[in-house]
Amino acid sequence: MPVVAALAAGTLLAAAAPAAAAAAPTTTAATTSAVTAPKGAFGPYGYGGVRLGMTAKQAKATGKIVLKSRGHCSGWDYKAHRNPRDEIGLYISARRGVAVIFAPKDVRTPRGIGTGATLRQVKKAYPGVKEEVSGWYATAPGNPKAYYYFGVNRRGKVEALALGLKNQDCVS
Incomplete structure (x- = not known):
């Protein structure tokens, strides 16, 4: 299974990821705050009007996402960025x-x-980025409760990127 498909299905984010991201230092001078983040940037609090920590009701009320699967962690896609049937855009x-x-x-x-x-x-x-079994993780500068996941392929290029809560309970 390609890394992107596995990642999107939520199977590659390691349980240790939030711990690794928590341990990853950030440099004050290089920290980008949410206020100065470029418009449309991915993180540090969310993307496309959907923010980490929003309830399903709040996120749905943005009008930007559509439900794909139900469960303890429901799977959604951005309406503007639909994924193939077997991939999820956010949990x-x-x-x-x-x-x-x-x-x-x-x-x-x-x-x-x-x-x-x-x-x-x-x-x-991201000088504090750390390698884990499933990829590379760094605390999201400007949001100490979140991490970035970088799925890097054998050629050393990022082929998958995610933003997650360090205490998330959706992907292992």
Whole structure:
């Protein structure tokens, strides 16, 4: 299964990811606040009008997402960025609200990282990034409760990007 499909299905985010992201230091000088993040940037609090921690009701009220699957963690897609049938765009936890958001193609973090970026670029933009079994994780600068996941392929390029709550309970 390609990494992107597995990631979107929520099977690759390691349970250790929030712990690794919590341990990842951020530099004050390089920290980008939500106020200065480029318009449309992926994170540090959410993407496309949907914020981490929003309840399903609040997220649905934005009019930007559509339900794909029900459960303890419901699966949703952005209306503007529909995924194939077997992939999910974001997960909403019954307990924690919007828990994990997967970046649509061509979307970048406030520090300019998106699919196609090299691992070297990720390490430069996020000096505290740590490697885990399922990928690379860094605390989202400006939001200590969140982490970025960078799924890097064998060629050293980012092919999947996610933003999640460190205490999320949707993907392992």
